[in-house]
Amino acid sequence: MNSRLSARAKVGLYGVLCLLAVPFVFPTWWMVTSSVKPVRDIFAFPPSLIPTEASLSAYRRVFELQPFAQQYVNSAYIAAVVTVGTLAVSALAGYAFARIRFRGQQVLFVVVLVGLLIPSEVTIVPLFRMFHSWGMVDTHWPLILVPILGAPSVLATFIMRQFFIALPGELEEAARVDGLGRFATFWRIALPLARPALGAVAIFTFLHSWNLYLEPIVFLSSPEKFTLPQALTQFVDAYGGPMWDVQLSAASMTAIPVLVIFVIAQRQFIEGLAHTGLKG
Amino acid sequence: MSVLTRDTAGRAGDRPAPGGAAPPGRRGWWTTRRRDQLAGLLFIAPQLVGSVLFVLIPLGLVVWYSLHEWNVLADTFEFVGADNYRAMAGDPNLPSVLWVTALFSVGLVAFNLSLALLLAVLLNQRLRGTVLFRTLFFSPVVVSLVAWTIVWGFLLQDNGGVNGLLGTLGLDGPNWLRGDTTALLSVIVVQVVKNVGLNMVLFLAALQGVPAELYEAARVEGANAWTRFRRITVPLISPTILLTSIITVVGSLQVFAQIAVLTQGGPGTSTTVLVYYLYQRAFQFHQFGYGATLSVLLFLIVLALTVVQWRMRRRWVFHEQ
Numbered sequence A: 001m002n003s004r005l006s007a008r009a010k011v012g013l014y015g016v017l018c019l020l021a022v023p024f025v026f027p028t029w030w031m032v033t034s035s036v037k038p039v040r041d042i043f044a045f046p047p048s049l050i051p052t053e054a055s056l057s058a059y060r061r062v063f064e065l066q067p068f069a070q071q072y073v074n075s076a077y078i079a080a081v082v083t084v085g086t087l088a089v090s091a092l093a094g095y096a097f098a099r100i101r102f103r104g105q106q107v108l109f110v111v112v113l114v115g116l117l118i119p120s121e122v123t124i125v126p127l128f129r130m131f132h133s134w135g136m137v138d139t140h141w142p143l144i145l146v147p148i149l150g151a152p153s154v155l156a157t158f159i160m161r162q163f164f165i166a167l168p169g170e171l172e173e174a175a176r177v178d179g180l181g182r183f184a185t186f187w188r189i190a191l192p193l194a195r196p197a198l199g200a201v202a203i204f205t206f207l208h209s210w211n212l213y214l215e216p217i218v219f220l221s222s223p224e225k226f227t228l229p230q231a232l233t234q235f236v237d238a239y240g241g242p243m244w245d246v247q248l249s250a251a252s253m254t255a256i257p258v259l260v261i262f263v264i265a266q267r268q269f270i271e272g273l274a275h276t277g278l279k280g
Numbered sequence B: 001m002s003v004l005t006r007d008t009a010g011r012a013g014d015r016p017a018p019g020g021a022a023p024p025g026r027r028g029w030w031t032t033r034r035r036d037q038l039a040g041l042l043f044i045a046p047q048l049v050g051s052v053l054f055v056l057i058p059l060g061l062v063v064w065y066s067l068h069e070w071n072v073l074a075d076t077f078e079f080v081g082a083d084n085y086r087a088m089a090g091d092p093n094l095p096s097v098l099w100v101t102a103l104f105s106v107g108l109v110a111f112n113l114s115l116a117l118l119l120a121v122l123l124n125q126r127l128r129g130t131v132l133f134r135t136l137f138f139s140p141v142v143v144s145l146v147a148w149t150i151v152w153g154f155l156l157q158d159n160g161g162v163n164g165l166l167g168t169l170g171l172d173g174p175n176w177l178r179g180d181t182t183a184l185l186s187v188i189v190v191q192v193v194k195n196v197g198l199n200m201v202l203f204l205a206a207l208q209g210v211p212a213e214l215y216e217a218a219r220v221e222g223a224n225a226w227t228r229f230r231r232i233t234v235p236l237i238s239p240t241i242l243l244t245s246i247i248t249v250v251g252s253l254q255v256f257a258q259i260a261v262l263t264q265g266g267p268g269t270s271t272t273v274l275v276y277y278l279y280q281r282a283f284q285f286h287q288f289g290y291g292a293t294l295s296v297l298l299f300l301i302v303l304a305l306t307v308v309q310w311r312m313r314r315r316w317v318f319h320e321q
Helices: A007-036 A057-065 A068-099 A105-117 A120-133 A141-149 A151-166 A170-177 A182-193 A195-211 A214-219 A228-232 A244-264 A266-275 B032-065 B083-089 B094-123 B130-142 B145-155 B161-168 B180-207 B212-220 B225-236 B238-252 B257-262 B274-284 B288-316
Strands: B068-071 B076-079
Touching (some): A007 A057, A007 B145, A007 B161, A057 A068, A068 A105, A068 A228, A068 A244, A068 B032, A105 B032, A105 B288, A120 A151, A120 A214, A120 B274, A120 B288, A141 A151, A141 A214, A141 B032, A151 B032, A182 A195, A182 B032, A195 A228, A228 A244, A244 A266, A244 B145, A266 B180, B032 B068, B068 B288, B083 B288, B094 B238, B094 B274, B130 B180, B145 B161, B145 B180, B145 B257, B180 B238, B180 B257, B238 B288, B257 B274
Antiparallel strands (some): B068 B076
8 A cells, every 4th residue: 555656646636635625724715714704795796815905804803792701711811721720630640540559440440431431411410500500500620620620631540551551661660679669650650651642642632622512501601701613603683693794703813813723733633532542 | 658759869850759869679678679569559640530430430430420400590509310311202303313423433433434545545556746735634634623614604504615625516506504404414424524534544554554465366366356345455454444444433433613603403303413402401401410411421331332342353354453
């Protein structure tokens, strides 16, 4: 399969790849270009792939209609806290399940793994009632606590465990002979070696929190507490119809920064996700 | 627990509790084994407490609530036995919801896995620029889900970008989100294009692990490309096929935001899958008891599908890791 291809096969292959790439690339292009088009041109036929005149007025209206800057901060800080928290919880638990022998380990691991099997939609009703009784509805607490400690972090713990299991044990043995305790061994020896796995976990945890939609719309009701996915759907006119230019401007501002980071660091992104944890 | 405070030699970066500075192999009651027992439990404590509090207790509560009628507005919560389950058995919407869910999941999984495998095979060729294409195919994964869905909602309008492109080719596209079949098809395609990059990357990693000698040997024996793919590639990457299919099947039952934003379950109920129906019942009609009953059903379906796939691995997964 890896043999050299003839020139004709190469041209054909490029053609197929370019054609297949259209649905992956065109939406993002169309989102950004449409967001700067004047409203009257948005549904023009034939569609113009490159806007003839550009205006940022829809971008201004995003901030007039919603506390969008605040919503941006909400999403960013929640995703940051969830990412750091998940890394801490999953690295500790993953290390212990992989490296420390203790009674009850097998049973407790199975107990934790149950979280992998449970779609968050299944537990949303009781979680709503729990947070309701704790007075935490319409706060960010459910969006922070549940991902860090609940089902979403279980996958992270599993990936960290798989990584630590594959790590050669000699370094740690040496550290322990030198009198390092368990936590010091973990912190100074194992954790620095786990950087690729931590990177992969950080990436998918951040994306998961950044994309969360069901939980915000269930738990949050004040616009200044909304997160971005929820805010994006709020740009509607008096009849409930979408204000396309404003929605697309807000969507562009949500999508582009992450996309830029991805393009810069795409190798770490893709290879990190492919080669750590999920494979084993 | 006074032993906890005994070994608190305050080293930089060291946590006091799991016996940081105790000399290794020290005799007496505070043995290495006891220290490991404590360290292990402390290390997993946050995850364990979180799993109990936010996974296991809610799972138990969901079953408990499904036996109750809970009215938020009147603040009443009363035991109704199996009433919700009887209501579910007689729910005239449910057969359609389950049928749509099945169609959606089967369509999504089949389309996602075959496209992911196709893309991975294409990118596994010796060709310049595959990294660029890999980046392009993967990029929707990092685009905010709701932003992605809004853009597709915009593209799929009757006079939107998709029909605009088809129009320039002389084709007359349908009003995608307004027809029963095309709406379901649209949601599937939007979801597959968004996430297929993940499975593609996993397949690509697996394909790169297939030894090239096998293909050479098969070629010498005169096997054509399709035979080589079926007899060598598929068996050797079958563990990855199993993993991705479990992830994708479970994921297909959790698709919510796309449907909420694109179609709100419509037109009619043609895109009302089980999670969306559950959300409508619980959080729009405030039937929390019935919502919990539907959650139990969803959990049982996920559990059954996972068990079936896991058992099937013996039949067709070539080698276990």
